[in-house]
Amino acid sequence: MIWLVGAVVFWGLAWALNVWLAGSRMGQRRAGRIAVATLFGVTILVLWEGLVRGFAVPPVILPGPSVIGPTIATSLPVLWADFVQTVVKGALTGFAIGTAAAFVTAIAIDRSPFLQRGLLPIGNFVSALPIVGLAPILVMWFGFDWQSKAAVVVVMVFFPLLVNMVAGLQATDRLSRDLMATWSASYWQGLFKLRLPAAMPFIFNGLKIAATLALIGAIVAEFFGSPIVGMGFRISTEVGRLGLDMVWATIAVAALSGSAFYGLIAWIESRVTFWHPSQRG
Amino acid sequence: MSDRAIPVLTVVAGIVALWYAASVWMNATWVFDQAERAGTVVTWAEVVPQTMAQDRPLLPPPHQVAAQLWQGITGQAVTSKRSLVYHGFVTFRGTMLGFGLGIVLGVSLAMAIVRFRVMELSVMPWAIISQTIPIVALAPMILTLSNQLGIDSREVPKAIISAYLSFFPVLVSMVTGLRSPDRIQIDLLATYGASPGQVFWKLRLPASMPYFFASLKVAVAAALIGTIVGELPTGAIEGLGARMLIGSQFGEPLIMWAALFAAAILAGLLILAVGLVERMARARMGVAP
Amino acid sequence: MKKFLSAAVLATLATGAQAQDVTLQLKWVTQAQFAGYYVAEAKGFYDEEGLNVTIKPGGPDIAPTQVIAGGGADVIVEWMPAALAAREKGLPLVNIAQPFKSSGMMLTCLKESGITSPADFADKTLGVWFFGNEYPFLSWMSQLGLATDGSPGGVTVLKQGFNVDPLLQKQAACISTMTYNEYWQVIDAGISPDDLVTFKYQDQGVATMEDGLYVLEENLKDPAFEEKMVKFVRASMKGWKYAEENPDEAAMIVLENDETGAQTESHQKRMMSEVAKLTAGSNGALDPADYERTVASLLSPGSDPVISKAPEGAWTHQISDKALQ
Numbered sequence: 001m002i003w004l005v006g007a008v009v010f011w012g013l014a015w016a017l018n019v020w021l022a023g024s025r026m027g028q029r030r031a032g033r034i035a036v037a038t039l040f041g042v043t044i045l046v047l048w049e050g051l052v053r054g055f056a057v058p059p060v061i062l063p064g065p066s067v068i069g070p071t072i073a074t075s076l077p078v079l080w081a082d083f084v085q086t087v088v089k090g091a092l093t094g095f096a097i098g099t100a101a102a103f104v105t106a107i108a109i110d111r112s113p114f115l116q117r118g119l120l121p122i123g124n125f126v127s128a129l130p131i132v133g134l135a136p137i138l139v140m141w142f143g144f145d146w147q148s149k150a151a152v153v154v155v156m157v158f159f160p161l162l163v164n165m166v167a168g169l170q171a172t173d174r175l176s177r178d179l180m181a182t183w184s185a186s187y188w189q190g191l192f193k194l195r196l197p198a199a200m201p202f203i204f205n206g207l208k209i210a211a212t213l214a215l216i217g218a219i220v221a222e223f224f225g226s227p228i229v230g231m232g233f234r235i236s237t238e239v240g241r242l243g244l245d246m247v248w249a250t251i252a253v254a255a256l257s258g259s260a261f262y263g264l265i266a267w268i269e270s271r272v273t274f275w276h277p278s279q280r281g
Numbered sequence: 282m283s284d285r286a287i288p289v290l291t292v293v294a295g296i297v298a299l300w301y302a303a304s305v306w307m308n309a310t311w312v313f314d315q316a317e318r319a320g321t322v323v324t325w326a327e328v329v330p331q332t333m334a335q336d337r338p339l340l341p342p343p344h345q346v347a348a349q350l351w352q353g354i355t356g357q358a359v360t361s362k363r364s365l366v367y368h369g370f371v372t373f374r375g376t377m378l379g380f381g382l383g384i385v386l387g388v389s390l391a392m393a394i395v396r397f398r399v400m401e402l403s404v405m406p407w408a409i410i411s412q413t414i415p416i417v418a419l420a421p422m423i424l425t426l427s428n429q430l431g432i433d434s435r436e437v438p439k440a441i442i443s444a445y446l447s448f449f450p451v452l453v454s455m456v457t458g459l460r461s462p463d464r465i466q467i468d469l470l471a472t473y474g475a476s477p478g479q480v481f482w483k484l485r486l487p488a489s490m491p492y493f494f495a496s497l498k499v500a501v502a503a504a505l506i507g508t509i510v511g512e513l514p515t516g517a518i519e520g521l522g523a524r525m526l527i528g529s530q531f532g533e534p535l536i537m538w539a540a541l542f543a544a545a546i547l548a549g550l551l552i553l554a555v556g557l558v559e560r561m562a563r564a565r566m567g568v569a570p
Numbered sequence: 571m572k573k574f575l576s577a578a579v580l581a582t583l584a585t586g587a588q589a590q591d592v593t594l595q596l597k598w599v600t601q602a603q604f605a606g607y608y609v610a611e612a613k614g615f616y617d618e619e620g621l622n623v624t625i626k627p628g629g630p631d632i633a634p635t636q637v638i639a640g641g642g643a644d645v646i647v648e649w650m651p652a653a654l655a656a657r658e659k660g661l662p663l664v665n666i667a668q669p670f671k672s673s674g675m676m677l678t679c680l681k682e683s684g685i686t687s688p689a690d691f692a693d694k695t696l697g698v699w700f701f702g703n704e705y706p707f708l709s710w711m712s713q714l715g716l717a718t719d720g721s722p723g724g725v726t727v728l729k730q731g732f733n734v735d736p737l738l739q740k741q742a743a744c745i746s747t748m749t750y751n752e753y754w755q756v757i758d759a760g761i762s763p764d765d766l767v768t769f770k771y772q773d774q775g776v777a778t779m780e781d782g783l784y785v786l787e788e789n790l791k792d793p794a795f796e797e798k799m800v801k802f803v804r805a806s807m808k809g810w811k812y813a814e815e816n817p818d819e820a821a822m823i824v825l826e827n828d829e830t831g832a833q834t835e836s837h838q839k840r841m842m843s844e845v846a847k848l849t850a851g852s853n854g855a856l857d858p859a860d861y862e863r864t865v866a867s868l869l870s871p872g873s874d875p876v877i878s879k880a881p882e883g884a885w886t887h888q889i890s891d892k893a894l895q
Contacts, residue, residue, distance in 0.1 A: 118291050128548050251422070
């Protein structure tokens with residue numbers, strides 16, 4: 001009972017502090033923003049712990065953060081091996097191949113309006129499909145190791161990026177293109193000096209979507225067969241063994257790597273597209 | 282219309298041709314293997330027809346998938362458990378439930394975020410982080426926890442997973458939309474002595490509608506993905522995702538492919554329907570189509 | 571006779587005017603492996619006992635042990651190794667009945683891989699199920715002295731999905747199969763039995779008990795729960811024996827209960843006839859000798875025992891004695 005009350009009181013206090021922070025001049029600054037967000041995250045953890053202890057939830061159902069934390073600390077080698085297998089080998093390789101393929105395809109069909117008109121609706125449609133359903137089939141084709149996971153990721157990221165890229169390459173206005181023409185710029189000069197930079201906001205939009213899809217694809221594929229390492233493997237195995245602390249530790253790693261990956265792309269975007277209104281605001 | 286139809290059809294024809302080539306190439310290995318086990322030699326002329334009609338092809342040719350799909354849709358009463366229409370409907374129901382939940386969650390969070398600065402500072406970063414957590418990692422946990430809370434229905438965990446994916450596009454678009462009115466418009470309402478409630482109902486909400494409808498297309502696709510992920514490893518009882526799993530388990534690739542295409546058709550119909558609703562709403566609001 | 575029967579039915583109706591609810595969590599999707607329970611339901615054996623039984627199918631992400639811990643089921647179908655491992659984790663599961671006498675698990679290898687005896691496993695790739703089903707394999711390997719962590723001289727383990735593709739695609743030298751299911755999928759796929767080598771856990775002396783009924787220890791102290799379980803076990807065993815005698819009818823009953831509609835008649839009929847061989851010889855009561863063998867196998871002196879010490883109170887005849895009088 002004391003845990004429940006304590007957690008709720010903490011929640012109230014933290015919220016009051018946040019309201020004050022957000023209203024004060026601190027809330028306008030970067031440090032203040034981070035403080036508010038962090039405090040909110042900490043509150044969720046405290047509430048979680050309080051609920052688990054207050055209602056005496058058995059650890060095989062939901063372990064509290066106080067159990068999960070030490071598990072993360074003691075199983076770092078395992079978590080690291082899983083991370084390398086799933087994120088580095090599966091997701092990142094697939095992401096690199098998929099984005100490169102989309103990039104090349106977009107430029108290859110750039111000169112053919114006919115192909116663009118044909119591919120764009122199909123690409124739009126395919127990027128709305130539940131591609132994850134292909135996972136069992138691709139595992140059958142490419143075997144058990146990370147190659148099949150990367151293949152799932154390639155298929156998942158290819159279409160959203162292609163669609164964004166094709167749209168981005170068409171985003172320049174007639175006037176700018178005519179200007180390039182009056183300077184007698186070649187096709188490639190026009191592409192690299194005008195149209196590609198102008199397409200960057202679209203491309204990064206696609207990359208951000210692709211980043212979240214990549215991890216989902218790599219983990220789902222592990223459900224359909226994997227070596228005995230990897231985040232999807234760890235989750236499904238440890239659920240069966242009632243090692244729920246390990247499951248949540250893996251989820252934490254997944255969340256951390258997902259956020260870091262997304263954050264990295266957002267950071268590169270802010271460097272590359274510094275000229276765009278959305279970044280100047 | 283025809284200036285788009287011809288290129289699209291050309292590309293589709295190209296894909297089908299590639300598909301046939303790939304299925305001959307991929308399925309041939311098995312024919313050769315079988316011949317080797319039987320101790321006979323086969324020529325390519327004999328192999329090609331055999332790659333077109335295997336029970337367990339690595340890549341079934343398009344006509345095999347189409348036949349299976351057609352059989353699944355029309356081969357029995359739509360209420361039968363063998364009917365893809367029935368399972369498509371189960372998935373559709375889950376998607377709609379998650380989609381609805383996602384809209385409610387997304388819109389109400391957006392309203393709170395626009396109204397209270399503290400909500401924006403504390404919730405918004407975590408909403409973004411929530412989308413970077415691979416949902417499949419959480420799916421088994423959502424299942425256990427909802428079971429623990431005494432929710433016995435299979436629909437609920439599925440809907441939660443699906444709402445988890447679909448609320449985000451709605452949230453982001455609604456925040457942008459609710460903030461889209463210009464300063465000058467808000468000032469004008471202030472000179473009329475409008476209350477904050479009136480500003481919201483008469484200016485901010487109508488202004489956000491185009492953004493809202495634009496986000497729905499993304500959200501409905503996300504909801505469908507969430508539902509299938511929820512059916513694939515967690516429920517495995519009914520729905521298109523469950524059929525993909527059973528197809529995989531019993532080594533029946535045709536069942537898997539048919540379910541996959543049924544899901545694609547469902548996705549197409551959903552996007553079409555959302556587009557229609559959007560157009561109707563725009564027409565009513567007097568925005569040029 | 572007829573009069574007596576209807577009187578008995580009336581009596582049960584009168585005493586159990588409100589039927590007692592029992593929720594059973596299966597280990598896997600609806601298939602003939604669980605035919606006894608579906609038959610007992612369809613043939614009204616549960617009704618006769620005044621029970622209202624809900625059968626929940628499992629799936630790749632559903633751990634029965636976790637479901638029962640969360641209160642989602644009264645009784646679960648589980649394998650002994652997973653139940654004992656859960657017991658060590660602090661979830662006191664007790665076996666109340668054991669409808670499966672023999673183990674159906676085996677390793678099926680392609681002859682062309684050159685494997686003729688377990689000694690040839692070294693440096694080969696073997697497919698294994700996880701999710702609590704890896705324990706029998708791990709304890710066998712540890713008895714053979716083969717490392718499973720990928721170190722040289724050991725075996726390379728891969729987590730096979732839910733089908734036999736790794737063998738067909740030659741991604742693994744051997745895969746785990748059940749006599750009643752995956753083995754036949756390999757055969758169906760066109761590989762003749764002559765091209766295969768199989769090692770049954772039963773024959774290798776490392777069989778562990780499969781598909782038993784487990785409940786939570788604390789519930790057994792409740793007389794009302796005990797009574798309910800006695801009825802449940804009695805009716806379930808009646809279902810199993812009926813299924814053994816009428817395999818085709820049982821398979822059709824299973825098929826009717828399959829909600830995915832993707833299962834086929836031929837698969838289920840064959841599975842039922844194979845499952846009948848495993849349930850034959852069990853009247854529902856756990857055989858302590860089988861239990862001792864299971865525990866010994868799991869405790870085996872290898873590097874990585876599944877359980878660290880012999881469990882106590884992991885099974886009881888309390889229910890089956892009363893049910894099978």
